[in-house]
Amino acid sequence: MLDESPAPKFDRVALIGIGLINSSLAHAMRRHGMAGHIVVGDSNALHCQRALELGIADAVFTDNALAVRDADLIVLGVPVAAIAAVAAEIGPHLTAGAIVTDVCSTKASVIRDLMPHLPAGVHFVPGHPIAGTEFSGPDAGFAEVFEERFCLLTPLVGTPDAVIARVAAMWTRCGMTVEVMDAEHHDRVLAITSHLPHLIAYTIVGTATDLGTELEEEVIRYSASGFRDFTRIAASDPVMWRDVFLNNREAVLDVLSRFNEDFARIQTAVREGDGEALFELFKRTGAIRRGIVGLRQHTAEEQKVRQGETN
Amino acid sequence: MLDESPAPKFDRVALIGIGLINSSLAHAMRRHGMAGHIVVGDSNALHCQRALELGIADAVFTDNALAVRDADLIVLGVPVAAIAAVAAEIGPHLTAGAIVTDVCSTKASVIRDLMPHLPAGVHFVPGHPIAGTEFSGPDAGFAEVFEERFCLLTPLVGTPDAVIARVAAMWTRCGMTVEVMDAEHHDRVLAITSHLPHLIAYTIVGTATDLGTELEEEVIRYSASGFRDFTRIAASDPVMWRDVFLNNREAVLDVLSRFNEDFARIQTAVREGDGEALFELFKRTGAIRRGIVGLRQHTAEEQKVRQGETN
Numbered sequence: 012m013l014d015e016s017p018a019p020k021f022d023r024v025a026l027i028g029i030g031l032i033n034s035s036l037a038h039a040m041r042r043h044g045m046a047g048h049i050v051v052g053d054s055n056a057l058h059c060q061r062a063l064e065l066g067i068a069d070a071v072f073t074d075n076a077l078a079v080r081d082a083d084l085i086v087l088g089v090p091v092a093a094i095a096a097v098a099a100e101i102g103p104h105l106t107a108g109a110i111v112t113d114v115c116s117t118k119a120s121v122i123r124d125l126m127p128h129l130p131a132g133v134h135f136v137p138g139h140p141i142a143g144t145e146f147s148g149p150d151a152g153f154a155e156v157f158e159e160r161f162c163l164l165t166p167l168v169g170t171p172d173a174v175i176a177r178v179a180a181m182w183t184r185c186g187m188t189v190e191v192m193d194a195e196h197h198d199r200v201l202a203i204t205s206h207l208p209h210l211i212a213y214t215i216v217g218t219a220t221d222l223g224t225e226l227e228e229e230v231i232r233y234s235a236s237g238f239r240d241f242t243r244i245a246a247s248d249p250v251m252w253r254d255v256f257l258n259n260r261e262a263v264l265d266v267l268s269r270f271n272e273d274f275a276r277i278q279t280a281v282r283e284g285d286g287e288a289l290f291e292l293f294k295r296t297g298a299i300r301r302g303i304v305g306l307r308q309h310t311a312e313e314q315k316v317r318q319g320e321t322n
Numbered sequence: 323m324l325d326e327s328p329a330p331k332f333d334r335v336a337l338i339g340i341g342l343i344n345s346s347l348a349h350a351m352r353r354h355g356m357a358g359h360i361v362v363g364d365s366n367a368l369h370c371q372r373a374l375e376l377g378i379a380d381a382v383f384t385d386n387a388l389a390v391r392d393a394d395l396i397v398l399g400v401p402v403a404a405i406a407a408v409a410a411e412i413g414p415h416l417t418a419g420a421i422v423t424d425v426c427s428t429k430a431s432v433i434r435d436l437m438p439h440l441p442a443g444v445h446f447v448p449g450h451p452i453a454g455t456e457f458s459g460p461d462a463g464f465a466e467v468f469e470e471r472f473c474l475l476t477p478l479v480g481t482p483d484a485v486i487a488r489v490a491a492m493w494t495r496c497g498m499t500v501e502v503m504d505a506e507h508h509d510r511v512l513a514i515t516s517h518l519p520h521l522i523a524y525t526i527v528g529t530a531t532d533l534g535t536e537l538e539e540e541v542i543r544y545s546a547s548g549f550r551d552f553t554r555i556a557a558s559d560p561v562m563w564r565d566v567f568l569n570n571r572e573a574v575l576d577v578l579s580r581f582n583e584d585f586a587r588i589q590t591a592v593r594e595g596d597g598e599a600l601f602e603l604f605k606r607t608g609a610i611r612r613g614i615v616g617l618r619q620h621t622a623e624e625q626k627v628r629q630g631e632t633n
Contacts, residue, residue, distance in 0.1 A: 090599075116547075139580075141547045145611070160546055190543075200540045203530055205547035210588060211522055212548075216607040218584045221513055229511045230614040232501075235471055236427075236452045236516035239614055240551040245610035249604035256592050256600055266529070267589055273532075274525045278578055281521070281567050285404075289567055293560035296527040300456070300557035302542040303550055312409070 018184040019177045022047040025082035025095060027075050029053045029062045029144055030248075032114045033088035034152025039185040039284075042154050052078025052101075054280035061149040073178055076104045087113035087125075092254035095124035102128035112136045112178050116201060116251070118165045118194035120258035126167075136178040137165045137194060140187060145246040158186035159307055165194040171236075203261035207270060209244055210263070213252070216245040323575075330417055330488045330496040333358040338386050338408060340364045340373045342454055343425045344399035345463025345580035348378035350496040353465050360394035363389025363412075372460040387415045395492075398424035398436075403565035406435035417545035423447045423489050427562070429476045431569035437478075447489040448476045448505060449497060456557040467498035472617055476505040487516060515571035518581060520555055523575070524563070527556040589613075 012240060024046040026033040032274040033051075051068040052075040053059050059071035072078040074189055079085050079101045089097050094115065105111070115121045118137050142160040144151060162182040166175045179189040192200075219230045219238065230238060256263060280288040303309055335357040337344040344362075351357040363386040363501040364370050370382035372444060383389040390396050390412045400408055405426065415423070422444060426432045429448045440446055454469040455462060473493040477486045490500040503511075530549070532543045567574060591599040614620055 066351050135348055137479055141544050161544055163544070189509050196458055198535065200544060201547060203533065204541050204544045204549040207526065208548035208552055210592070211526065211585070212551075213604055214585045214588050215519065215522065215581060216610050217588075217603050218581045219585070220606060221580070221609060222514065226511065227610070228613075230373075230515050231610060231617060233452050233472055233511060233515045234614050236512060237519035237555050238556060239513040239620060240523075240616055242607070242611040243620070244551060245604075245607040246547050247604075249601055249608075250472070252604050254596050255598040257595055257597050260592060260595065264589075267592070267626075269532070270526060270529045273529045274522070277521060277525050277528075278575075279386055281571060281578070284568055286568050286573065292528050293524055293556075293558075293563050295522050295531060296553070296556040297560075299527050299531060299538070299542060300553040302539075303545045303553055308540060308543070308545050308550060309554070317439040 017180070018043050018045050019180045020047070021084040021181075023050060023082045023084075024048070025050045025052060025079045027052045027078060027085060027087050027101065028066075028087055028089035028093075029058050029068070029149045029158075030149055031142060031151040033067070033086060034062065034067055034149040034183070035154060036086060036088075036114075036140075037062070038152055038154035039157060040181075041067065043184050044185060045181060046084075050078050050082065058149050065149060065152075065163045067149070067152070075100045079104050079109075081106055083109050083111060083322075085111045087111065087115070087121075089115075090248075090251045091115050091117050091120055092256045094121050098125040098128035102130060103309055105130055105133045107132035110136060110178060111114060113141055114138060115204065116255050117259040118163075118197045122165075122167065122194055125170040129154045130312045134170055134174045135167065136170060136175055137167075138178060138182070139163045139165075139197065140182060140185075141205075142187070143245050147248040147251075152251075154185070157182070159192055160187050161220075162187040162189045164189060164191050165197050166191065198259050198262045199265075202259060203266045206259060206263050207266050209247065209252055210256065210267075211270075212245040215241050217292075226234040227281050323615065329354050329356050330491045331356060331358070332395040332492075334361060334393045334395075336363060336390045336396045337361070337379070338363045338389060338396060338398050338412065339400035339404075340369050340379070340460045341399050342458055342467075343451060344397060345373070345376070345378055345460040346453075346465060346467045347397060347425075347463075348373070349463055349465035349494070350468060351492075352378065354495050356492060356495060357395075361393065361523050369460050374462060376463075378460070378463070378525070390420075391435050391440065392417055394420050396420060396422045397437050398432075399427070400426075400563045401559075401565040402428050402431055402569045405432050406439075408517075409436040413441060416441055416444045418443035420444050421447060421485055421508050422488060423449045425449060425451055426515065427566050428473075428570040430506045433478065433505055443545045445481055445485045447481060447486055448477075448478075449489060449493070450474045450494075450508065451493060452516075453498070454558075458559040458562075465496070468493070469528045472496050473498040473500045474508055475500060475502050477502065492615050493591045501560075509570050510576075513570060514577045517570060517574050517598040518577045520558065520563055521567065521578075522581075523552040523556040526552050591603035 060069035140162040341351035
């Protein structure tokens with residue numbers, strides 16, 4: 012964990028891609044006075060317009076090359092698979108001394124796709140604020156989304172500490188706890204905590220959708236019995252998630268094979284009516300939950316209302 | 323859906339098994355004046371004592387046979403596999419005209435296990451209030467847990483409408499929407515909305531637990547990225563869930579095989595880098611979520627705070 016620093020100040024921040032995370036960051040930067048000017052680059056003209064209307068951008072460009080001009084901080088908030096193209100677009104227009112960071116869910120692929128386009132004298136600090144909701148787009152952003160969550164940075168060897176510290180301080184000021192690890196480790200951890208859960212959730216919601224109209228209505232009506240928790244994450248942005256699986260394939264396939272082994276074993280227990288095996292599994296999984304509650308990584312509602320149904 | 327009736331009044335209600343649901347029901351019955359006396363039967367003496375201390379029981383018995391004496395309503399809130407034994411215990415002591423209902427998560431097995439012990443003149447109305455939290459025991463109960471949730475009744479042929487209506491009215495007064503279906507259909511619907519999600523959640527949390535101490539700590543720390551939603555339901559009562567899988571095996575195995583087919587297909591898409599197949603699945607699952615939000619079956623927090631992280 013890095014030291015908490017005072018809020019850093021950037022003269023001109025370019026937010027490339029104004030989705031949930033970058034629009035939330037814009038709100039937080041405004042609130043904490045971290046940016047002299049906020050410039051938005053987004054190929055979607057409607058998103059640019061909304062950014063102006065929401066007051067989270069001082070200038071907007073559908074051409075990312077124009078957006079990054081004279082920026083001392085550039086935050087890439089685009090789907091993982093768009094990084095190479097965006098990097099090629101902005102690379103020639105980056106100012107020496109500028110810091111580039113990103114908010115993508117995979118790190119090794121972003122480093123691979125971005126670094127070839129980075130001019131000398133520009134630093135890249137790969138980042139992943141683990142925050143969000145199932146909503147997308149500039150209207151989905153709110154400053155509080157980062158509070159009490161973790162942000163992972165996976166800096167490259169040779170990046171000056173002062174540069175990493177400025178990016179870390181920005182996220183700390185947003186309310187996040189910043190931790191540093193290498194990109195491969197990040198991708199392995201996120202494969203189990205995020206990518207596998209999303210793949211399973213998307214699948215089971217798809218399975219339910221295929222049951223036919225009548226049963227689908229009942230699945231919706233009685234979703235508080237457990238299914239509901241899967242539908243929230245299966246409502247996330249499909250482009251973003253497609254790109255995650257295309258760009259963290261090895262790590263995802265590795266945890267998938269472990270999950271499959273365990274799942275096959277538990278299915279055998281159901282088929283054979285092996286109550287002892289079922290009980291043993293069901294008993295030991297409570298400890299992880301208690302760890303999450305202890306770290307306050309469960310939701311605000313669960314802390315207050317106890318209304319998350321399970322049976 | 324049955325008509326909303328005024329709150330029914332029972333002279334002497336026997337709650338057998340004072341866990342989360344029956345203790346919540348006791349709170350709700352007190353609040354709405356639905357019971358002259360509330361008697362608790364629970365083989366766990368500590369639970370009996372807590373029920374008295376919490377003020378949700380006028381009398382407690384560790385012997386269920388004593389608890390049901392002179393009761394005009396008996397609500398069984400015990401694990402599914404305990405139904406046969408409890409029915410054998412209480413059967414000889416039930417009063418003619420009494421109504422027995424239950425709150426179990428499977429219905430066909432409960433009917434199968436209970437009916438042989440039911441004396442003539444006593445009615446059984448199988449029920450399943452779809453509500454709860456991951457917490458267990460008499461201290462976990464609160465009257466509001468039922469509000470805006472669904473309760474399924476699976477009455478047997480020949481049960482007088484007036485009897486079914488009294489049980490329905492009780493749950494309606496608790497804030498639930500009551501629907502009627504047959505037991506086999508209930509078990510099929512719950513296999514997909516509840517039992518399969520729980521089995522998957524237990525498995526993935528188990529898989530993460532097996533990754534070793536260091537990685538397990540990181541899984542906890544970064545759980546807001548999706549994993550967290552699985553841990554809540556994987557923290558549910560292990561005995562209750564073991565019994566569900568032992569007693570709804572056929573329906574669970576059926577949805578399991580459908581899920582496995584879909585999951586194998588999506589794994590192939592990841593392995594082959596088939597972005598189109600991934601996008602198609604991820605795109606269509608949002609509709610079910612919108613249905614759930616439309617029916618207000620998502621959580622209170624999601625309505626207010628938008629703090630459920632996903633990426």
